Amino acid sequence: MTPHVFYELKDAVVGIAGLGGLGSNVAVALTRLRVGKLVVADYDVVEESNLNRQNYFADQIGKHKVDMSIENLTRINGEADIEGHKIRLTPDNIPRIFKDCHIIAECFDRADQKQMIVETVLSKMDDVVIVTVSGLAGYGRSNDIVTRYISDRLVLVGDTVSGIGPGVPLTAPRVGIAAYHQANAITEILNDRLKSK
Amino acid sequence: MSSQLKINGETKTFDQGLPDTLTQLLETLAIDAATVVAEIDGRIIERKSFAQTSLSEGQTIELIRFVGGG
Numbered sequence: 001m002t003p004h005v006f007y008e009l010k011d012a013v014v015g016i017a018g019l020g021g022l023g024s025n026v027a028v029a030l031t032r033l034r035v036g037k038l039v040v041a042d043y044d045v046v047e048e049s050n051l052n053r054q055n056y057f058a059d060q061i062g063k064h065k066v067d068m069s070i071e072n073l074t075r076i077n078g079e080a081d082i083e084g085h086k087i088r089l090t091p092d093n094i095p096r097i098f099k100d101c102h103i104i105a106e107c108f109d110r111a112d113q114k115q116m117i118v119e120t121v122l123s124k125m126d127d128v129v130i131v132t133v134s135g136l137a138g139y140g141r142s143n144d145i146v147t148r149y150i151s152d153r154l155v156l157v158g159d160t161v162s163g164i165g166p167g168v169p170l171t172a173p174r175v176g177i178a179a180y181h182q183a184n185a186i187t188e189i190l191n192d193r194l195k196s197k
Numbered sequence: 198m199s200s201q202l203k204i205n206g207e208t209k210t211f212d213q214g215l216p217d218t219l220t221q222l223l224e225t226l227a228i229d230a231a232t233v234v235a236e237i238d239g240r241i242i243e244r245k246s247f248a249q250t251s252l253s254e255g256q257t258i259e260l261i262r263f264v265g266g267g
Contacts, residue, residue, distance in 0.1 A: 022267045108267050114263040118261065134264055137266040163264030
């Protein structure tokens with residue numbers, strides 16, 4: 001990647017809705033890319049069961065995911081600009097919290113919450129792109145996880161069928177593949193926008 | 198009378214005529230409305246409007262279905 005591209009990504013603002021297996025890892029990738037600013041939101045604290053796939057550490061159990069993500073990301077880049085929101089996201093507060101974002105990564109766990117934010121962004125936030133995930137549970141089948149460009153404003157990552165359930169756990173490798181698909185789609189969209197300027 | 202919709206890129210034929218509404222289409226396809234985002238001809242349809250959204254011949258419909266995990 002050229003220095004020119006790095007400079008331009010400094011102007012980008014990306015939202016991350018949820019800091020679990022997807023969001024905590026998308027945030028790492030975008031911080032390493034030196035995306036200009038991240039707006040991150042989650043209401044939860046780090047639990048021991050999170051450590052199998054989420055970017056936290058054992059000594060962070062019990063602490064807020066927003067605080068711990070900022071701590072970890074700042075260790076990657078001491079100048080990272082990260083705006084944290086300790087809040088449960090709703091159709092009413094999403095447009096306000098992510099108002100400055102060009103792209104939002106949907107990083108929730110529950111299917112109905114994924115539906116909620118995608119519908120909210122597409123119906124209430126003009127020109128904002130949402131990169132969402134459906135189908136990442138289990139292990140293996142790496143190449144079943146794909147990135148689909150549904151429309152100018154909607155990107156869908158995943159195999160679309162592998163939901164969490166009995167005998168189908170969430171694992172670090174497959175959640176990580178999906179998270180890095182998301183981060184890669186965001187990188188591509190930001191760069192395509194620059195090329196068209 | 199058979200009618201057609203383009204759903205997720207594939208043409209689907211309804212031999213008994215189109216479902217009247219988006220809600221009825223989802224029921225026909227056995228899709229849970231709580232976990233689907235719907236676009237008709239590129240326009241987002243909010244879930245609260247599914248029951249009032251009537252369908253017509255030849256529309257292009259995207260149904261993005263979500264499963265849990267993240």
